Amino acid sequence: MANVFAYESSELDWCEDNYRYSEHVVEYFNTVSSFFFFIVAPIMLYLLHPYAKQRSLAIHMVWIMMIFVGLFSAYFHMTLSFVGQMLDELSILWVLAVGYATWFPRKLFPSFIKDRSTFSRLVLLITVITTVSSFVKPTANAYALNCFGLHLLYTLAVEMRCCTDQKALRLAKLSVALWVLAISCWISDRLCCSFWQWLNFCYLHGIWHILIVMAVAYGSTLVAYLDASNEIPYSLPGLEYWPCDKWAVGFPHIVLSSSPKTQKRC
Numbered sequence: 001m002a003n004v005f006a007y008e009s010s011e012l013d014w015c016e017d018n019y020r021y022s023e024h025v026v027e028y029f030n031t032v033s034s035f036f037f038f039i040v041a042p043i044m045l046y047l048l049h050p051y052a053k054q055r056s057l058a059i060h061m062v063w064i065m066m067i068f069v070g071l072f073s074a075y076f077h078m079t080l081s082f083v084g085q086m087l088d089e090l091s092i093l094w095v096l097a098v099g100y101a102t103w104f105p106r107k108l109f110p111s112f113i114k115d116r117s118t119f120s121r122l123v124l125l126i127t128v129i130t131t132v133s134s135f136v137k138p139t140a141n142a143y144a145l146n147c148f149g150l151h152l153l154y155t156l157a158v159e160m161r162c163c164t165d166q167k168a169l170r171l172a173k174l175s176v177a178l179w180v181l182a183i184s185c186w187i188s189d190r191l192c193c194s195f196w197q198w199l200n201f202c203y204l205h206g207i208w209h210i211l212i213v214m215a216v217a218y219g220s221t222l223v224a225y226l227d228a229s230n231e232i233p234y235s236l237p238g239l240e241y242w243p244c245d246k247w248a249v250g251f252p253h254i255v256l257s258s259s260p261k262t263q264k265r266c
């Protein structure tokens, strides 16, 4: 059996030139950009804390696991090893599983499921089966994972159909825009590498890392906000941006208050 820890033992190789900046790091920019996860995750943990305290501290699992996604992604791009690839992909699968178990809207549960704990057990079962099957054709895993992005988009579209809350609608548009930009970079890096090499700009996968973390920060805050509006409406959840609510860009987060709000809810 070939050494699964060996450098370049993965069948995947991203467009960035290998060993360009270091003899120990296969894809330098892709490795360094994975550290962006370490910056965003603690900020999101801090910003989501008031909501998690009210709803369930288990919500923090999503961003704690995102730190591991960043760690495994850095290890994968540093080595391009098979183990690195599987750790990177399986950690994404398990964050998605925790995200679905935590936030998937109750009203969209299959009709035979009555409560969240049964739904979580079903998600667990599917995730374990998917984890085992991911070893059958590892090159297909990343494409399969991206399908969850499409499903999330569909779920958001269904949830937002009757929404009149302008802040939530703006956050939905920003999340989708970031995801579209991110996925365009990912696909272009995979499929149009010779074009980017001709332009001498092979950094699209690293840019994807940065954009997808921001898309997850925006998208997950939106689903958390919809969840808070449905599950703890008495806390009067609202949306704000950090560090300054008036800035055009920032990290979205949920504010809970006991004073009556006039804004329309979803």
Ligand SMILES: CCCCCCCC/C=C\CCCCCCCC(=O)N[C@@H](CO)[C@H](O)/C=C/CCCCCCCCCCCCC
Binding pocket: 062, 069, 073, 076, 088, 092, 095, 096, 099, 100, 103, 104, 105, 142, 143, 145, 146, 148, 149, 152, 153, 155, 156, 175, 176, 179, 209, 212, 215, 216, 219, 220, 223
């Ligand atoms: C109701 C459901 C709520 C779900 C909440 C979402 C929880 C977070 C989910 C996913 C985390 C994604 C992390 C991406 C890590 C990137 C690491 C990486 O680049 N890996 C590549 C190899 O280096 C690998 O090829 C990438 C594979 C594709 C991963 C696709 C993940 C889908 C993410 C969907 C995010 C949607 C954002 C919001 C959209 C409105």
Ligand SMILES: [Ca+2]
Binding pocket: 013, 014, 015, 016, 017, 018, 027
């Ligand atoms: Ca490469």
Ligand SMILES: [Zn+2]
Binding pocket: 030, 073, 077, 205, 209
């Ligand atoms: Zn990557």
